[in-house]
Amino acid sequence: MQLGAVADDFTGATDLATTLTTRGFSAAVVIEDRPVDPARLAGLDAVVVALKSRTAPVAQAVAESEAAIDRLLGWGAERLYVKYCSTFDSTDEGNIGPVLDAALARLGADRTVVVPAFPANGRTVEDGLLSVNGELLEHSPMRHHPLTPMTRSRLADLLAPQTRATITEIPLAVVRSGALREAIAAAPAGYLVVDAVADDDLRSIAAATDDLRLLSGGAGLAIGLTPASSGRADAFPRFAGRRLVVCGSASAATRGQIADAREQGHPLRKVDVANALADPAAEVAALAAWVRTLDPDAVPVVYSVGEPADVTADGGASAEAVERVLSSLVAELARDVDRVIVAGGETSGAVVKALGIDVLRIGPQLAPGVCWSAAVAEGGRELAIVLKSGNFGAVDLFSNAWELLP
Ligand SMILES: Nc1ncnc2c1ncn2[C@@H]1O[C@H](COP(=O)(O)OP(=O)(O)O)[C@@H](O)[C@H]1O
Ligand SMILES: O=C(O)[C@@H](O)C(=O)COP(=O)(O)O
Numbered sequence: 001m002q003l004g005a006v007a008d009d010f011t012g013a014t015d016l017a018t019t020l021t022t023r024g025f026s027a028a029v030v031i032e033d034r035p036v037d038p039a040r041l042a043g044l045d046a047v048v049v050a051l052k053s054r055t056a057p058v059a060q061a062v063a064e065s066e067a068a069i070d071r072l073l074g075w076g077a078e079r080l081y082v083k084y085c086s087t088f089d090s091t092d093e094g095n096i097g098p099v100l101d102a103a104l105a106r107l108g109a110d111r112t113v114v115v116p117a118f119p120a121n122g123r124t125v126e127d128g129l130l131s132v133n134g135e136l137l138e139h140s141p142m143r144h145h146p147l148t149p150m151t152r153s154r155l156a157d158l159l160a161p162q163t164r165a166t167i168t169e170i171p172l173a174v175v176r177s178g179a180l181r182e183a184i185a186a187a188p189a190g191y192l193v194v195d196a197v198a199d200d201d202l203r204s205i206a207a208a209t210d211d212l213r214l215l216s217g218g219a220g221l222a223i224g225l226t227p228a229s230s231g232r233a234d235a236f237p238r239f240a241g242r243r244l245v246v247c248g249s250a251s252a253a254t255r256g257q258i259a260d261a262r263e264q265g266h267p268l269r270k271v272d273v274a275n276a277l278a279d280p281a282a283e284v285a286a287l288a289a290w291v292r293t294l295d296p297d298a299v300p301v302v303y304s305v306g307e308p309a310d311v312t313a314d315g316g317a318s319a320e321a322v323e324r325v326l327s328s329l330v331a332e333l334a335r336d337v338d339r340v341i342v343a344g345g346e347t348s349g350a351v352v353k354a355l356g357i358d359v360l361r362i363g364p365q366l367a368p369g370v371c372w373s374a375a376v377a378e379g380g381r382e383l384a385i386v387l388k389s390g391n392f393g394a395v396d397l398f399s400n401a402w403e404l405l406p
Contacts, residue, residue, distance in 0.1 A: 002228050003046040004077025006068045006103075008061070008084050008095065010352055011345040011389040012219070013050030016083045017362045018371035019219040020046045026232045027362050029373065033067060034358035041075055041359075043232035050360075052349045053099075054089055055147045061095035062102045069106050079213050080107065086116045086123040086218030087137060088130060088158055089148040097162025100191065100216055104165075107213045110189035114155060114167075115205055117196035118220030120368035121392060124197040128169040129153045141252060146313075155193045166190035175201050180208035199223055219369055236363040237374055238406055239384045241338035242296055245398050246326045246351065247303035248319075249344030250311050251390030254303075257343065261301045261398040267294055271304040273312055276321040284328045291333060301398060302329065303343075323347055327354035334377050341386040341401055348387035360385070364404040367393045372405060 003025070007013035010031075017027040025045040030036055032051060041047055049068035053061035069080060082096075082103050090096045104112060117125045122133035130153050132140035142150040152158055156167045168187045172195040174180055184192055196202050206215075206224020215221060245261070247254050262268055269290055275283045291300050304322045305311055312318035327350035330340055334355060342348045352360075356378030363372035363384065369392045376382050384405060388397070 001041070001044060001047060001076045001078065003079050003081055003225070004069070004072025004075065005046065005048040005081035005083050006065050006072070006099070007048050007050050008054040008099070009052060009345045010050045010348045011387045012083050012085060013048045014360065014362070014371055014373060014387045015369035015389060015392070016081070016219040016222055017046070017048045017360070018365045018369065019222040020225065021362050021371070022365055023223060023225055023227065025225070025227045026234070029360040029362070031352055031358055031360070032064070036358055038075055045227045045229065047072060047075060047077070048083070053095060054085065056095065058093065058095055058098050062098050065099045066102050066106060069103060079215065081222070082214065082216040083219060084116070084216070086118040086121060086220065087132060087140070087142045087150060088116050088155060089142070089145065089150065090158065090162065091148055092161035094148070094162055097159055101163055101165065103214050109213045111184070111187065111192060112212055112214040112216050113184070113205060113209055114159065114191050114193045115196060115202070115217035115221045116155070117202065118218045118368070119196070119198055120220070123218060123220065125155065125193070125195050126172055126197050127195065128156055128193050130155055159191060159193070163191070168192050170194045172197065172201065175204050180204055184208060196220070234361060236372070236406055237382060239338045242291070242333070242336045243299050243339045243402060244291065244330065244333060244337045245299060245301040245341045245343070246330060246347065247301065247305070247343035248322050248326050248347030249390035250305040250308065251344070253391045253393060254343040254388070255306065256395045257393065257398050258301060258303050258306060260395045261299070264396070264399045266299045266301050266398065268301045268303065270306060271302065271322055271325055273304060273318050273322060276325040277318060280321060280324050280328065283325050284332055287325070287329050288332045292336070299398065299402070302326065319346070323350040327351045331355055334379070334381055334383065338381070338383040339402065339405065340383060341388060341398060343388045344390050352387070366397060366401050366404055370397070372401070
């Protein structure tokens with residue numbers, strides 16, 4: 001296996017895996033510590049272990065990441081990639097620094113690059129400052145993120161409280177100078193925050209770091225990686241059951257996709273959050289009954305946030321209830337529904353766990369960082385599933401995604 005990766009959330013894992021497959025890698029995502037027969041991974045160029053560690057306590061995130069790294073090395077991974085969010089989601093007490101420290105220690109390596117840039121999704125780094133769609137991170141909507149509000153934009157300032165290692169910034173001029181490899185070798189041991197505003201910059205960084213055993217970043221850096229072999233090519237299965245979209249995401253991109261689905265005439269139903277809190281089983285039953293009344297060819301969209309004011313700020317109780325209801329709904333309908341789009345990172349984690357999925361096989365890409373995966377749910381039913389980061393995907397994704405399935 002050429003590359004083993006650890007991602008700090010489930011949508012991040014499919015983001016990296018699909019970016020790798022666009023480069024010709026054969027790739028799969030393994031869910032957390034689910035036992036997997038290594039024969040299922042044989043011949044793959046890359047395996048991404050999906051954790052739900054982004055906002056976990058540091059000790060837990062490090063322990064889970066170390067266990068994932070050990071599994072990947074045991075499966076024969078030659079190099080490692082630590083995948084975090086392209087908006088560097090973390091706090092001063094956060095996990096990116098400690099997980100990188102642990103990964104370097106496990107590999108006996110002394111340096112790696114820090115590259116959250118992903119220009120195809122509007123994330124760029126210049127002069128060490130991270131921007132989102134042309135706005136500095138601290139001015140972007142990430143400023144208001146409920147768990148990891150990003151109020152600074154300089155990556156070195158965000159990372160410094162999380163590690164004792166030296167952080168060096170490498171400017172765009174060096175990335176484009178043809179002497180990046182030398183600059184990385186000459187820098188002090190530790191972390192190298194490297195500027196990138198275009199895909200060619202990411203390709204230059206990947207080329208200049210081909211001797212590093214550890215890479216780190218969002219998924220964008222993977223566009224510069226090349227598989228050593230043609231890898232294993234699995235045909236993506238065909239699916240013909242019902243379709244379903246569930247959205248627990250409150251992000252602007254998902255809200256736009258919900259509004260577009262309404263305009264396109266898809267049946268929509270909003271989760272009754274008060275009922276989800278009071279009697280989750282009844283809410284699941286009501287939503288499942290609604291789906292079953294619809295034409296089998298319909299694309300029902302079950303969502304919980306149509307506009308920002310729909311979010312109930314009650315210390316997480318409503319968020320948890322919505323996750324429970326949406327994930328139970330997908331599990332309840334899994335006998336009839338075999339093509340599912342899930343919007344939202346946390347929501348995706350809840351759905352994948354409720355379905356008892358252990359491995360996601362990566363299929364067609366829908367947008368940068370968004371793809372179909374094939375998975376077997378507990379009980380043996382195979383389904384196609386999209387785990388969509390809240391902020392990713394075109395506005396018409398809920399209408400057009402199905403056409404990309406074989
Ligand atoms: N109406 C609501 N009130 C409160 N929390 C909600 C509501 N709807 C969804 N949530 C929660 O908001 C969180 C959204 O996070 P996530 O699924 O990661 O989406 P994103 O990727 O857009 O951040 C989930 O925990 C979800 O259950
Ligand atoms: O790198 C990214 O931006 C994504 O892969 C990602 O991690 C997004 O997280 P969620 O918005 O929580 O899905």
